[in-house]
Amino acid sequence: MKRGEGVFERIARLASDLPDGSEITQRMGRAGLAHDGLTPSNFAAVPTLSKGKLAAVQEVADGFGPVLPFGGLAEVSRIFRSPGGTYDFAGAGPDYWGFAAYVKAAGIGPDDIAIVALAYQGTPGAFMFDEGLQSVGATVIPTGTMGSEAVLSLIQDLRPTVFVGTPSHLIGLIRRHEETGANWQGTMRLRAALLAGERLTDDVRVFLAERGVASWQAYGTAEAGLIGYECDVHSGLHVRSDILVEICDPATGQPRPDGEAGEVVVTIPRKVYPMLRLGTGDVSAFAGGECPCGRVEKRLVGILGRTDELTKVRGMFIHPRDIAVLAAEVRQAKRLWVEVHRDADGDDVRIVVEPMIDPHESGLFESVEQLFRQRCGLRGRVVVVPQGTGKDGALVRDMRSK
Ligand SMILES: [Zn+2]
Structure with missing residues (x-):
C-alpha cells in the first residue's frame, strides 16, 4: 500500500488488484461492480458478508483461494480456528491485527512488562495483544492459561506493569494475594489492565483503580483483529485509523444515520485475508461529538448486543437490553416485556406489564x-x-410472523 493514501483509496486499490475468483470480486459483481469500480458512493451497494456465509465460502475453498486471493496459504503465518466454525488467517507482523494503536493509547511502551493471560491455543486473541505489545517494544510474559498460583508467583518475581486477560482472572489474582495479608500495591507494579472476554463493569474499574490499576477495553473480532479501542478519556471506542467501519441495518446492509444502532460492518484493506464489508453480527452505534483526546477517528459507543437479538419496528430497533433496563425502572411491574404484533394499521408495539399492584x-x-x-x-x-402470564419468555417477542 502506498503511503499517504486514505483508507478508502487503499480499499479501492486493493479491490482493483483482486483476481476474478476472489470472494470479494464475486460479491462486488453481484452489485454490478467491476474490479476497479468501487467508489465511496457505490460502496454500500456491495452486499455484506455474514460470518455464516464466510464459513460456507471457506468450506468450498480449495486452498482458501477465494478468501486468500494474494498468494493463498503461502502468505499466511498463522492459522486459527474460531468458535464460529471459520478459520482465521494472520499475515506476517509487525502488528498484523492492529493492536499497537490500542497499546499506545494505553500509554504502554518499551519500559513495560506485560502478562498475557489469554489462551494461545487455537484462537488468535492472545497473539493479537502479544504482537501489539511487541510492536511498541514492551516485554511479554505469555502465561496463557497457566494456573493462578503459578501466575501470581511470576507476577511477584517479574513485577509486570501490564495485565492482559479477563477481569475475573485479575480480580482473583489480587484477592488471592490479599488473602495472605499482603498489600497489592505495596508489592506489585501493575498499573494497567487491558481487559477482554467479559463485560468491563464500573465495579471492576473501581476495584482495580483502588489498587492503582487503570482498566482499558477494546473491541475486536477473530476475523478482523482490532476494530475499536479506548483512549484515556475512556468514553467509547475509537475506530482503528486504517480500517473502515459502518453501522448498518442488518437486514439490508445499508448504513444507518449517525447515532442510531445497527450492525458493525468492517472493511480492512490488507493483502492477507482482506475484508470487504464483513458483518460482525455485533450491534453498536457511533457516539456523537468530538473526543477531548483530539483523535479524529469516530467512536463506537460499545457493543450493545448481537444482531439476532434485534427486532426492527418502523425502521427502529428494539434491543432486549433496553427492555431489561426499562423493566428495572418500572418498579410497579413484576414482569415487563415487549410484543410486536401486526394489525391492519401496521406494527403494533405492546409493552406488556404484569403488575405488582393495581x-x-x-x-x-x-x-x-x-x-x-x-x-x-x-x-x-x-x-x-394477569400475574403468571409472562413466565420464562423473551424480553422482546416478535409475533408478526406467527
Ligand atoms: Zn478519545
Missing part, C-alpha cells in the same frame, strides 16, 4: 409509555396482563 392507581400507563419512547425511539402502548 396499575390504575399510579399513572403507570403514561409513564411506562414515555420511558419506552425515550429508550427505544418508538411509540408503544401498555397492556396489562
